[in-house]
Amino acid sequence: MGQITLQGVQKSFGPVHIIKGADLDIADGSFVVFVGPSGCGKTTLLRLIAGLEDVTGGSILIDGKNVVDTPPAKRGLSMVFQSYALYPHMSVRGNIGFGLKMAGLPKDEINRKVEAAAATLNLTPYLDRKPRELSGGQRQRVAIGRAIVREPKGFLFDEPLSNLDAALRVQMRIEVTRLQKQLGTTAIYVTHDQVEAMTMADKIVVLNAGKIEQYGSPLELYERPANLFVAGFIGSPKMNFVTGNSAAQQGAATIGVRPEHLKIERDGGGGWQGTIAVAEHLGSDTFLYVDAGPLGMLTARYIGELSLHAGDRVSLVPDPARIHRFDASGNAIRN
Amino acid sequence: MGQITLQGVQKSFGPVHIIKGADLDIADGSFVVFVGPSGCGKTTLLRLIAGLEDVTGGSILIDGKNVVDTPPAKRGLSMVFQSYALYPHMSVRGNIGFGLKMAGLPKDEINRKVEAAAATLNLTPYLDRKPRELSGGQRQRVAIGRAIVREPKGFLFDEPLSNLDAALRVQMRIEVTRLQKQLGTTAIYVTHDQVEAMTMADKIVVLNAGKIEQYGSPLELYERPANLFVAGFIGSPKMNFVTGNSAAQQGAATIGVRPEHLKIERDGGGGWQGTIAVAEHLGSDTFLYVDAGPLGMLTARYIGELSLHAGDRVSLVPDPARIHRFDASGNAIRN
Amino acid sequence: MATRQTQFLARSLLTPAVGLLFIWMIVPLALTIYFSTLHYSLLDPGSEAFVGLENFRYFLTDPAFLASLENTLVLVGSVLALTIVLGIPLALLLDQPVVGRNFVRLMVIAPFFVMPTVSALVWKNLLMHPVSGLFAWLAKLVGLTPVDWFNDVPLFSVILIVAWQWLPFATLILLTALQSLDEEQKEAAEMDGASAISTFIYITLPHLARPITVVILIETIFLLTVFAEIFVTTGGGPGLQTTNIAFLIYSQALIQFDVGSASAGGLVAVVIANIVAFFLVRIVGRNLEA
Amino acid sequence: ETTLTIATVNNGDMIRMQGLTSEFTKANPDISVKWVTLEENVLRQRVTTDIATKGGQFDVLTIGTYEVPIWAKKGWLVPLANLGADYDVADLLPKIRDAVSVDGKLYAAPFYGESSMVMYRTDLFDKAGLKMPEKPTWDFVIDAAKKLTDKNGGVYGICLRGKAGWGENMAFLSAMANSYGARWFDEKWEPQFNTPEWKTTLTTYVNLMKDAGPPGASSNGFNENLALFNAGKCAMWIDATVAASFVTNPKDSKVADKVGFALAPNTGLGKNANWLWAWSLAIPAGSKKADAAEKFIAWATSKDYTKLVASKEGWANVPPGTRTSLYANPEYLKAAPFAKMTLASIDAADPNKPTVKPVPYVGVQYAAIPEFQGIGTQVGQQFSAALAGSMTVDAALAAAQSATEREMKRAGYIK
Amino acid sequence: MARKSTTQRVVVSTIGAWFFGFLIFFPILWMVLASFKTELEAFAIPPSFLFFHWTTENYATVQERSDYLHHAMNSIIIAGGSTLIALLIAVPAAWSMAFSPTKRTKDILLWMLSTKMMPPVGVLVPIYLIYKTFGLLDSRIGLIFILCLGNLPIVIWMLFTYFKEIPRDILEAARMDGATIGRELIYVLTPMAIPGLASTMLLNLILAWNEAFWTLNLSTSAAAPLTVFIASYSSPEGLFWAKLSAASTLAIAPILVLGWFSQKQLVRGLTFGAVK
Numbered sequence A, B: 001m002g003q004i005t006l007q008g009v010q011k012s013f014g015p016v017h018i019i020k021g022a023d024l025d026i027a028d029g030s031f032v033v034f035v036g037p038s039g040c041g042k043t044t045l046l047r048l049i050a051g052l053e054d055v056t057g058g059s060i061l062i063d064g065k066n067v068v069d070t071p072p073a074k075r076g077l078s079m080v081f082q083s084y085a086l087y088p089h090m091s092v093r094g095n096i097g098f099g100l101k102m103a104g105l106p107k108d109e110i111n112r113k114v115e116a117a118a119a120t121l122n123l124t125p126y127l128d129r130k131p132r133e134l135s136g137g138q139r140q141r142v143a144i145g146r147a148i149v150r151e152p153k154g155f156l157f158d159e160p161l162s163n164l165d166a167a168l169r170v171q172m173r174i175e176v177t178r179l180q181k182q183l184g185t186t187a188i189y190v191t192h193d194q195v196e197a198m199t200m201a202d203k204i205v206v207l208n209a210g211k212i213e214q215y216g217s218p219l220e221l222y223e224r225p226a227n228l229f230v231a232g233f234i235g236s237p238k239m240n241f242v243t244g245n246s247a248a249q250q251g252a253a254t255i256g257v258r259p260e261h262l263k264i265e266r267d268g269g270g271g272w273q274g275t276i277a278v279a280e281h282l283g284s285d286t287f288l289y290v291d292a293g294p295l296g297m298l299t300a301r302y303i304g305e306l307s308l309h310a311g312d313r314v315s316l317v318p319d320p321a322r323i324h325r326f327d328a329s330g331n332a333i334r335n
Numbered sequence C: 001m002a003t004r005q006t007q008f009l010a011r012s013l014l015t016p017a018v019g020l021l022f023i024w025m026i027v028p029l030a031l032t033i034y035f036s037t038l039h040y041s042l043l044d045p046g047s048e049a050f051v052g053l054e055n056f057r058y059f060l061t062d063p064a065f066l067a068s069l070e071n072t073l074v075l076v077g078s079v080l081a082l083t084i085v086l087g088i089p090l091a092l093l094l095d096q097p098v099v100g101r102n103f104v105r106l107m108v109i110a111p112f113f114v115m116p117t118v119s120a121l122v123w124k125n126l127l128m129h130p131v132s133g134l135f136a137w138l139a140k141l142v143g144l145t146p147v148d149w150f151n152d153v154p155l156f157s158v159i160l161i162v163a164w165q166w167l168p169f170a171t172l173i174l175l176t177a178l179q180s181l182d183e184e185q186k187e188a189a190e191m192d193g194a195s196a197i198s199t200f201i202y203i204t205l206p207h208l209a210r211p212i213t214v215v216i217l218i219e220t221i222f223l224l225t226v227f228a229e230i231f232v233t234t235g236g237g238p239g240l241q242t243t244n245i246a247f248l249i250y251s252q253a254l255i256q257f258d259v260g261s262a263s264a265g266g267l268v269a270v271v272i273a274n275i276v277a278f279f280l281v282r283i284v285g286r287n288l289e290a
Numbered sequence D: 001e002t003t004l005t006i007a008t009v010n011n012g013d014m015i016r017m018q019g020l021t022s023e024f025t026k027a028n029p030d031i032s033v034k035w036v037t038l039e040e041n042v043l044r045q046r047v048t049t050d051i052a053t054k055g056g057q058f059d060v061l062t063i064g065t066y067e068v069p070i071w072a073k074k075g076w077l078v079p080l081a082n083l084g085a086d087y088d089v090a091d092l093l094p095k096i097r098d099a100v101s102v103d104g105k106l107y108a109a110p111f112y113g114e115s116s117m118v119m120y121r122t123d124l125f126d127k128a129g130l131k132m133p134e135k136p137t138w139d140f141v142i143d144a145a146k147k148l149t150d151k152n153g154g155v156y157g158i159c160l161r162g163k164a165g166w167g168e169n170m171a172f173l174s175a176m177a178n179s180y181g182a183r184w185f186d187e188k189w190e191p192q193f194n195t196p197e198w199k200t201t202l203t204t205y206v207n208l209m210k211d212a213g214p215p216g217a218s219s220n221g222f223n224e225n226l227a228l229f230n231a232g233k234c235a236m237w238i239d240a241t242v243a244a245s246f247v248t249n250p251k252d253s254k255v256a257d258k259v260g261f262a263l264a265p266n267t268g269l270g271k272n273a274n275w276l277w278a279w280s281l282a283i284p285a286g287s288k289k290a291d292a293a294e295k296f297i298a299w300a301t302s303k304d305y306t307k308l309v310a311s312k313e314g315w316a317n318v319p320p321g322t323r324t325s326l327y328a329n330p331e332y333l334k335a336a337p338f339a340k341m342t343l344a345s346i347d348a349a350d351p352n353k354p355t356v357k358p359v360p361y362v363g364v365q366y367a368a369i370p371e372f373q374g375i376g377t378q379v380g381q382q383f384s385a386a387l388a389g390s391m392t393v394d395a396a397l398a399a400a401q402s403a404t405e406r407e408m409k410r411a412g413y414i415k
Numbered sequence E: 001m002a003r004k005s006t007t008q009r010v011v012v013s014t015i016g017a018w019f020f021g022f023l024i025f026f027p028i029l030w031m032v033l034a035s036f037k038t039e040l041e042a043f044a045i046p047p048s049f050l051f052f053h054w055t056t057e058n059y060a061t062v063q064e065r066s067d068y069l070h071h072a073m074n075s076i077i078i079a080g081g082s083t084l085i086a087l088l089i090a091v092p093a094a095w096s097m098a099f100s101p102t103k104r105t106k107d108i109l110l111w112m113l114s115t116k117m118m119p120p121v122g123v124l125v126p127i128y129l130i131y132k133t134f135g136l137l138d139s140r141i142g143l144i145f146i147l148c149l150g151n152l153p154i155v156i157w158m159l160f161t162y163f164k165e166i167p168r169d170i171l172e173a174a175r176m177d178g179a180t181i182g183r184e185l186i187y188v189l190t191p192m193a194i195p196g197l198a199s200t201m202l203l204n205l206i207l208a209w210n211e212a213f214w215t216l217n218l219s220t221s222a223a224a225p226l227t228v229f230i231a232s233y234s235s236p237e238g239l240f241w242a243k244l245s246a247a248s249t250l251a252i253a254p255i256l257v258l259g260w261f262s263q264k265q266l267v268r269g270l271t272f273g274a275v276k
């Protein structure tokens, strides 16, 4: 149960093509994360899989069965909406338990399950409140609770942790993964958080403007991005791209080096010279935004505190083993 | 213009005390970030400052004038709502331009400003859409646009970037800061993102259950957390806390070491011994969750790829200069 | 956006309503069309004869027809304007925190509870009568000559009564619609520096656009057939000043029990109502979409 | 058991009858009675629809003198031949009996009858030193009305119907026109509003009301005038004779003991402005309960019923205007000061010869043809406009004439 | 979530609301007062407001003359029944048009309304004949049927507007939770649309309650509702204002009670906090 396949799925809103032919094979029980820029079609794709929208073309298979004509309620998926979409007239308890009630579970079992879910989500004190009396993060957790309390074939999560604080987010991240593994449920998860994407995913789908740019494991994407877009999108801060001479030397139209693979040396060394434009001190890390003249702005990341400041001159030395090469059309050049 | 002071501000919803006496002094033109766990009262505090809720007690001063009886429209602040609160019947253009229209600006000037803001926010193609035709992130950007297009005394941002992808988020972060500095506008900014908090803030307010735990610059909070709560809340992954013997040796009830200040050595060295329970490989970083027996779970962070896996035994050596000490009541012990 | 399944389901859920209304429309309509071509007096059954369009010619060439058409439009237009213009502020007022709100609301809705004939009688005799009405007494109390309502301003008087009856309808629909206005939108507008009036114009009013449309269309349908109020107060007079289409059909056809011309008149009224509705929809109809 | 459904108008006398039904059912235990009491216009519409479509909803109908001849000719009514030995048809007032008979057969039993007369305030007349003659002329009435008018004091010389409607202002105006020698139609059914008689009538009426009438007259009907008169606002009121019992009832009237009565005015041409009307009970053809229905009708319009009412409610409240014997009853004459004048008024109206000049129709204040209701309403509207001053008398008459011609042509009376 | 309103504001709006409420209500109050006066007093000038001889004589007369309870019961059954059936048909139809609109939705809506454009007088005879044929004259079912159909377009229209304001996401969430359409309507849509449903129900109940053409023409006595009751009190010969007032007061009493209760369903901000 829970194998999801997309075959040439397309979606347009009137004249606007939002999803331009998506092919994807999600193994039963795996955890797939969708990432991509805002507005690229992640939510739309999720809604297509859920059955809340009709595909304009292509087919969606769940466990080998084409479900494009199956209503959402019959697809056996549960979903966390990006907009929460809580039932305003029901208490937190009612919201979380609604799906179970619909499935016809006995009252006390519903209660038991709801309370267990609420405990996991730190929602126990709010069980009898209405959504309008909750904070943003609490609402979001109710939306999560509603999805996880059932035991569906698949979870669809649309940015479920975006309104939670770091500590809770880590905790929820672990809870969701644990639950997913334990139930063996297939999960599709949309997030903007790089850490979430990298840590939770078995596989990541990188979407861009309605097209799937790459589908692979997190490390694959980090280490072997298929093209400029993926290279730039995965990793934060963003990979530095350099064209021109330095790239040509490597036999590429563009080369990319991640900020963490730039060694920072006080001025005078080899590598790329530049002036620090901004230095961000996070405590654990220091980000330097270096104006490297003709090369443009370069970002470098240093682990720990580095007492360099705007205006200082530095030289950045790329780790030769970590240089990514791209051809003129933006595709990666593999040796 | 734009100096905001809170004096003993309190707020209850019926019998529930949400804000329990907040004192705060926000200098004109500074950028203050509110952080705290979900449901701690950040939004409520923002709404109190905005004038959308009445204080239960205390006073709020803007430029020295008590404004508790001033209606929101007269306080000269602009706000990004956590729930966006876009005008559903207006186009993106209308939404962003509404404040300017209210201020009586001429049409072409409004258009100019709106288009400039939309360009900044990558919203230009959507200017004539209605909110319901936008993706989550696009809606959020419209909400930001609405706030920044005016030139208010102060900005109030409630998790304005939570639905944006990393790249856009970095870009927006820079834009917002640039704008704020350029206009010299005071800004209060709620976020759950540690990077945002650390990089954008002049000062950070750490809220917990309606109380201000600490108010200081980002590095101050990172390096000299006032208590266990702040120590645990600031920094990701979370600081490791160790009690018992190791703490007593340092003359403290609890000691804390951040994951990035634990040196990872193959088994056999000094420090704390343990078995890796989970190893998260982000590419740029590796997080190790180490089961250190009586010390509990410890988190360590390694910069770059480290080929250690679950089950491997490691030893973690804390950087002695980076150990935080806390007394029994949780307050930091300063030497 | 809907999917095919929901669309299919939606169609099937719509079917009973559409089907019933279709039958409800088509059967009487067919009969009416049939009768409209007959000479058919209820007082002379058995004498039915096909007369073609004679009934229509007769109805349309009535000198009272144009006057009553005008009166109908004036009546509908004025009552619509009055109920909307007064209904909106009233709905807003009732939406405020008011001590004893339930009671006030009930008072405002109450006129709708009273049967049209009764309210017309009450207004005509207890309130507006120039000799023994309360208004006349009040006018004399402050030294004014009492208005001779049904003599000097007969149509206006009828409009006043009808508007009073329909004001609750508009108010209640608008009040209910106000309930679904998101508080945060108003807050956002306030943060944007909008005054109460601007908030009303730019946030509340657009939100009310659709309910206002509904009020206009539904009221129009009822107002086109206002009859009892006229019959009770003025009997369509003086002259033709308060004769509207509905009264004309009634007086020419039902008092006379001429089914043929009643049917023709009815069909003419349907055409007029459709024309009115067509223009209304041109004006306000886009609020119905999306 | 037979259940009779009786449709009736909601006038006081009918309601009283409804209250006394138990007496009837006591005497006829196999019959029960259901009442449908409706306001006049609704009743007419309701009953007509039912009888014309043979709906069969009613067993006894209350109809007026207007409907009886029309419906009887259509064969919609059962002739009342078995009212019983002691019913005494001959005792019915001849004018009334004529009005509910067709070709000598009784098609409805009159329940109460009325004409019109002048009711006036004796106190005001005395004060002004005027004396109302028994048979006043219009000249006297007009003159008196002007003299008695005191607009500041809230007293108006005369109150007359003005509200548009064939049973409202047209009832009065037709009767008044008759006394001025006018008629609705000539022998060839040509409408007569272009004649000088009508012009005089309407001019007189409008001028009189302008000088001596209350404000708002154009929307005053019977009830409004009754209220005004009872409140002491009118010095004279010309209207239905049944009003007499109301204006002399101290419970309803402030002026109960100051009312005098006179015949409706005339102009010396031989006709008074008296109309004639009777609410009567009839049985629709096809009723399966005709026998029981006739029994009921016989009971309700009998002399015994009159006695029954008298014994329960007093003589003043018995249904007036149907039986000669009532007007010979000294008890009644004592209790009802208006009795004599009522009888005289009824006698003065002749539905078969209502006008000075000959006419092709029967009916005093109406023409008993089906088209009259519609025509009457339209003409009534024109005349109320003349009264309201929104139209000249000439224009109103011209409009009335053309409207009537139009209708009569359509109905095939004239080419 | 809103700010607490200042006392001053409450006072101002309270005074305003009561003033206008009273103004609008006055004719009815005047009517109710008249029902406790004698016929003569009802017409007296100067009018008496409170200090007149209060009497319940009119009510006694009314009760004696007609079977109020019988008519009231018929009204409740007919108005209530037709409104409920109309709602049952209209809720799915309005749902369908609000949440699954097509290009023709607007046309269908207008067409529905156009079925109400036929003036009843024009179709009285055909309907009467049909009713006679099917034995529906003077039956409650017959009246329920005709009032239900008459009000159906209105009910659908009103519900349509209210449904339109409900965020579609929430219904979709119910669908994802495995709710069938029926349950989605019952558990999610209906509770959220309570204010709209309440006012729709109230308004249509009143329309049915006061509908005086069909009820008068198609009923005789067994099924006769309060409109028939009222029709026996307006404009007889003689003074009748006080009695008519009493009868009308009785006729609106049940619906007034209903109005009071449906009031409470008009609560604010039901969808607040549900979506962002």
Ligand SMILES: Nc1ncnc2c1ncn2[C@@H]1O[C@H](COP(=O)(O)OP(=O)(O)OP(=O)(O)O)[C@@H](O)[C@H]1O
Binding pocket: A126, A132, A133, A134, A135, A136, A137, A138, A163, B013, B016, B018, B036, B037, B038, B039, B040, B041, B042, B043, B044, B045, B082, E001
């Ligand atoms: N109307 C209300 N009635 C009762 N409690 C409320 C109400 N509104 C908010 N609360 C409670 O107040 C607390 C603070 O809410 P607030 O929205 O300020 O939190 P927050 O810090 O913004 O959280 P988040 O990060 O999740 O948005 C929460 O626990 C919430 O449940």
Ligand SMILES: Nc1ncnc2c1ncn2[C@@H]1O[C@H](COP(=O)(O)OP(=O)(O)OP(=O)(O)O)[C@@H](O)[C@H]1O
Binding pocket: A013, A016, A018, A036, A037, A038, A039, A040, A041, A042, A043, A044, A045, A082, B132, B133, B134, B135, B136, B137, B138, B163
């Ligand atoms: N009803 C609609 N009509 C037209 N365009 C739409 C509609 N709904 C969404 N879109 C457009 O489709 C695109 C994809 O939207 P979608 O919500 O799938 O984005 P997303 O990837 O989820 O973005 P985000 O991360 O911002 O939530 C967006 O550009 C959006 O503007």
Ligand SMILES: [Mg+2]
Binding pocket: A042, A043, A044, A082, A158, B135, B136, B137
């Ligand atoms: Mg999205």
Ligand SMILES: [Mg+2]
Binding pocket: A135, A136, A137, B042, B043, B044, B082, B158
């Ligand atoms: Mg919040």
